[in-house]
Amino acid sequence: MPLSGFSLALDRFGALFVVITAVVGICAMVFRLGYAGHGLASRTASCILPLFVTTLLLVPAASNVTTFLFLWELMAITSLFLVLTDHGHRSEVQVAGQWYAVMTQLGAAALILGLVLLATRAGSQSFAVIALRSAHMPEWVRSTAFVLAVVGFGSKAGAVPLHVWLPRAHPEAPGPVSALMSAAMVNLGVYGIVRVGMGLLGGGPAWWWLLVMFLGAVSAMFGSLHSATSRDLKRLLAYSTTDNVGLMLLGVGASGLFASTGHRTLAIVALVAALLHVVFHAVFKGSLFLSASSVQQATGSTDLDELGGLLQRMPVSGPIFLVGGLAIAALPPFCGFVSEWLLLQSMLHGLPSSNVTIAVAMPVGVGVLALTGGLTAFTFAKAIGIGLLGLPRTERADRAGEVRCSMWTGAGLLAALCLVFGVAPSLVIPAVVDSAGTVMRLHPTGALTHGWQIGLPGVPGMLAPGLLALGLIVCTGLVALTRRLVQHSPVRLTEAWGCGRELQTARMEYTATSFGEPLTRVFEDVLNPSRDIDASHVAESRYYTEAAVIHTSLEDAFERHLYRPADRGLQRWGAVARRVPNGSVHRYLAFGLVALIIVLVVLA
Amino acid sequence: MSTGWPPASMAAISLLQVILVMLGGPLLLGLMRKVRCRMEGRVGPPIRQPLLDLRKLARRERTRPEHTSWVFPLAPVVLVATTLVVAAIAPLLATDPAFGWSADLFAVVFLFLLGSVSLALGALDTGTAFGGMGASRAMTIGALAEPALLVAILALSVPAHSSNLPTIITRSLAHPAWLATPQRVLALVAFVIVIIAESGRLPVDNPMTHLELTMIHEALVLEYAGPDLALVKLAESMRLVVLFTLLADLFLPWGIATSPGPSHLAVALVATAGKVAVLGTAVAAFEVTVAKLRLFRVPELLAGAFVLAILAVLSALVVP
Numbered sequence A: 001m002p003l004s005g006f007s008l009a010l011d012r013f014g015a016l017f018v019v020i021t022a023v024v025g026i027c028a029m030v031f032r033l034g035y036a037g038h039g040l041a042s043r044t045a046s047c048i049l050p051l052f053v054t055t056l057l058l059v060p061a062a063s064n065v066t067t068f069l070f071l072w073e074l075m076a077i078t079s080l081f082l083v084l085t086d087h088g089h090r091s092e093v094q095v096a097g098q099w100y101a102v103m104t105q106l107g108a109a110a111l112i113l114g115l116v117l118l119a120t121r122a123g124s125q126s127f128a129v130i131a132l133r134s135a136h137m138p139e140w141v142r143s144t145a146f147v148l149a150v151v152g153f154g155s156k157a158g159a160v161p162l163h164v165w166l167p168r169a170h171p172e173a174p175g176p177v178s179a180l181m182s183a184a185m186v187n188l189g190v191y192g193i194v195r196v197g198m199g200l201l202g203g204g205p206a207w208w209w210l211l212v213m214f215l216g217a218v219s220a221m222f223g224s225l226h227s228a229t230s231r232d233l234k235r236l237l238a239y240s241t242t243d244n245v246g247l248m249l250l251g252v253g254a255s256g257l258f259a260s261t262g263h264r265t266l267a268i269v270a271l272v273a274a275l276l277h278v279v280f281h282a283v284f285k286g287s288l289f290l291s292a293s294s295v296q297q298a299t300g301s302t303d304l305d306e307l308g309g310l311l312q313r314m315p316v317s318g319p320i321f322l323v324g325g326l327a328i329a330a331l332p333p334f335c336g337f338v339s340e341w342l343l344l345q346s347m348l349h350g351l352p353s354s355n356v357t358i359a360v361a362m363p364v365g366v367g368v369l370a371l372t373g374g375l376t377a378f379t380f381a382k383a384i385g386i387g388l389l390g391l392p393r394t395e396r397a398d399r400a401g402e403v404r405c406s407m408w409t410g411a412g413l414l415a416a417l418c419l420v421f422g423v424a425p426s427l428v429i430p431a432v433v434d435s436a437g438t439v440m441r442l443h444p445t446g447a448l449t450h451g452w453q454i455g456l457p458g459v460p461g462m463l464a465p466g467l468l469a470l471g472l473i474v475c476t477g478l479v480a481l482t483r484r485l486v487q488h489s490p491v492r493l494t495e496a497w498g499c500g501r502e503l504q505t506a507r508m509e510y511t512a513t514s515f516g517e518p519l520t521r522v523f524e525d526v527l528n529p530s531r532d533i534d535a536s537h538v539a540e541s542r543y544y545t546e547a548a549v550i551h552t553s554l555e556d557a558f559e560r561h562l563y564r565p566a567d568r569g570l571q572r573w574g575a576v577a578r579r580v581p582n583g584s585v586h587r588y589l590a591f592g593l594v595a596l597i598i599v600l601v602v603l604a
Numbered sequence B: 001m002s003t004g005w006p007p008a009s010m011a012a013i014s015l016l017q018v019i020l021v022m023l024g025g026p027l028l029l030g031l032m033r034k035v036r037c038r039m040e041g042r043v044g045p046p047i048r049q050p051l052l053d054l055r056k057l058a059r060r061e062r063t064r065p066e067h068t069s070w071v072f073p074l075a076p077v078v079l080v081a082t083t084l085v086v087a088a089i090a091p092l093l094a095t096d097p098a099f100g101w102s103a104d105l106f107a108v109v110f111l112f113l114l115g116s117v118s119l120a121l122g123a124l125d126t127g128t129a130f131g132g133m134g135a136s137r138a139m140t141i142g143a144l145a146e147p148a149l150l151v152a153i154l155a156l157s158v159p160a161h162s163s164n165l166p167t168i169i170t171r172s173l174a175h176p177a178w179l180a181t182p183q184r185v186l187a188l189v190a191f192v193i194v195i196i197a198e199s200g201r202l203p204v205d206n207p208m209t210h211l212e213l214t215m216i217h218e219a220l221v222l223e224y225a226g227p228d229l230a231l232v233k234l235a236e237s238m239r240l241v242v243l244f245t246l247l248a249d250l251f252l253p254w255g256i257a258t259s260p261g262p263s264h265l266a267v268a269l270v271a272t273a274g275k276v277a278v279l280g281t282a283v284a285a286f287e288v289t290v291a292k293l294r295l296f297r298v299p300e301l302l303a304g305a306f307v308l309a310i311l312a313v314l315s316a317l318v319v320p
Helices: A012-034 A043-061 A065-086 A091-122 A127-136 A139-157 A166-172 A175-200 A206-229 A233-260 A264-299 A317-328 A336-350 A356-387 A395-399 A405-423 A429-440 A465-486 A512-522 A557-579 A585-603 B007-039 B049-059 B071-089 B105-125 B129-160 B165-174 B176-180 B182-198 B226-251 B262-289 B295-318
Strands: A492-494 A530-537 A545-553 B063-065
Touching (some): A012 A429, A043 A065, A065 A091, A065 A127, A065 A166, A065 A175, A091 A127, A091 A166, A091 A175, A127 A175, A139 A175, A139 A206, A139 A233, A166 A175, A166 A233, A175 A206, A175 A264, A206 A233, A206 A356, A206 A512, A233 A264, A233 A336, A264 A317, A264 A336, A264 A405, A264 A429, A317 A336, A317 A405, A336 A356, A336 A405, A336 B105, A336 B129, A356 B105, A356 B129, A356 B295, A405 A465, A465 B071, A465 B105, A512 B129, A512 B295, B007 B049, B007 B071, B007 B226, B007 B262, B049 B226, B071 B105, B105 B129, B105 B226, B165 B176, B165 B226, B176 B182, B182 B295, B226 B262
Parallel strands (some): A492 B063
Antiparallel strands (some): A530 A545
């Protein structure tokens, strides 16, 4: 029976991820109704997209190893097909597909090894049985399985250094697909690490979680730095996914660390913060990716240096992107603020503990969180300010119009959720607390929500997101009204000051590259930008330049220093290995003989 | 959390704080200008000059560059609104204004960040080189100041077991010995550096320059005129006075009203005004003696503040 080992069971932890995927899926499908880009209308893509969403919904419900791996692979393969939908038109798509295929299969290999190791040791492939027996397994088995799971799930989540497929696959995939991948599929990487580390293995020594925190911190900083300096909108969003996954892993790691040192309440709080960030990230990143695709459909480009002035030309999609951008930058009254606040609180309250590891890890965690927070605000000030505001930089951007109604409805639903969850996070927090308690098998000792407020059990002071939102709205209204009252004449339209030049053109404007330039200079040692100046001189004198062109580029350090050398090594090894089987039957017979002798020697 | 103060008096305190901040901000700027002029051997404009300037600007015509969207006129309003919210809930005069239980230090930081981001967006909306330049520089400095700021907050929150502002202040009043610990001193220095960077004072930004290549804040607001410019100027002075008051209350909390009576409030008003005036004078005097840093030296300053803040947290663990 091919499906005899197929077993599904949904607990509250898995259910959280199913609900997230369902919400993002519905919005992406509504968006897709009006979306006609990237060959998504082809028959193959139309068949595979529902299958992909189905696997996304089923993975968190898998309750044994075979089912899980089967669904996981199905998810990887269907998403690969979807990334490749436009391969006929652009060669970048094929390259992106190769990167994605290699990274996801490397991850899958690590996962198969880890989960099979656990299943054989437990004598059963059922997750429930593994969870019961894992406590009695030898330490090396548990640790090996955990590290393999972190590698496997980390590659799906896009954690550094396994993130390289994200900035390549996301810009090339069709809009709804990148939204689904970034807002729903990437979450499953975090799901897997929590499910294996806390669910199946029931927590572990501090170094496991320090490893997770370290990966999270590096991902958050690397991702935010690259998204701050990217000029392609979708690439920027892809790197910001790495950044946000880093924050989630930081929370998960802190939670495991607290659990391993016996701080049960804090462990729940940190995990709730991480899972809340998963929920909110799905909401804002979904709306951002979908509205970025609307921009792409309207202007034919995602290069920020070719956009501009879109807020006035796209009166619905523009504000949707604005809301998503403010939410991801953790600004009140939108949702990203709440999860970052909770993450900061869990780290703050972990500090007075006597444990030295925690005492050192938490301030560093707060520093990382703060730097990524600042960089994210920078990034989205750039994305919104250069992409949506100012003057259009190209003819196409100037002629751009609003996209079809179904497209902005899909993105707009998610943007509305950004505001709803930001004002009233207590709508989701109890469900997230339940879900975190289920996977950690702990009962929360105190509620995190008190009516509309959120606060930590036993700690004075709370956050009142609804109140802050109300205060902001009332004050904004009052100030605007006052300005209206003192104003005695209508607003006069003027020319912007440009040091006396005649006409304001888009060429005078800052571009995404120039906006990011100070930051690129500050982090020159990390980013290592390359800069090339081509100058041609007039014939009469070398001192006069006829034309000058400057090329700047920023390559991913991991791609350059880790993956390219590895790729070259593999190619070389392949070339050597290809010389061995040269087609001669005699040589193959000799191989057989040698192999037989070796087998006999080993058996003897 | 409530200390049982009558709600009416808490609301009155909030309102009083908002009014005092709106008046006190421009006066503080006037005082700082006066100090600077006197030290340079000039007479200087009267202290109430910034208030007069605001009145003058408010009466002028509103202008708006063509091509701008609704973001441009909205940005100064949001900037003022964020500062007003902070002024209403933060414990500036008394430890328990209305909704003081929600005055979380991290929330205050994110509210200020919202104001900065909206102003940067307003500047980018003009589509001029100056707007982009100011926005880019201001956001770069803001992003780099964030780690030092949040870790310094962490250092203050650890002994109080809370990042709630009234809690930190009441607990430091109860344990005065905390104020002299190394972590307080280190956190204080980090805070001062960050506040100077965030409020665009020397040596990070020169609020008086209009030289294209060096200006940061002035480039951001170059296109605003009339009432809009008045709002921006009001907001920046309010922010300065809120930050100075918070600094004074966090590191030298005596004088803040711990119970709601009018006499307590009067004492608190005098004490707070005195502390802020001393701080303002000190900063102005310091500004006379330094030159503006090159833009690319500022990150080093902020990195230094971050290291101090980390040391503050670590020493908080060594010396509890």
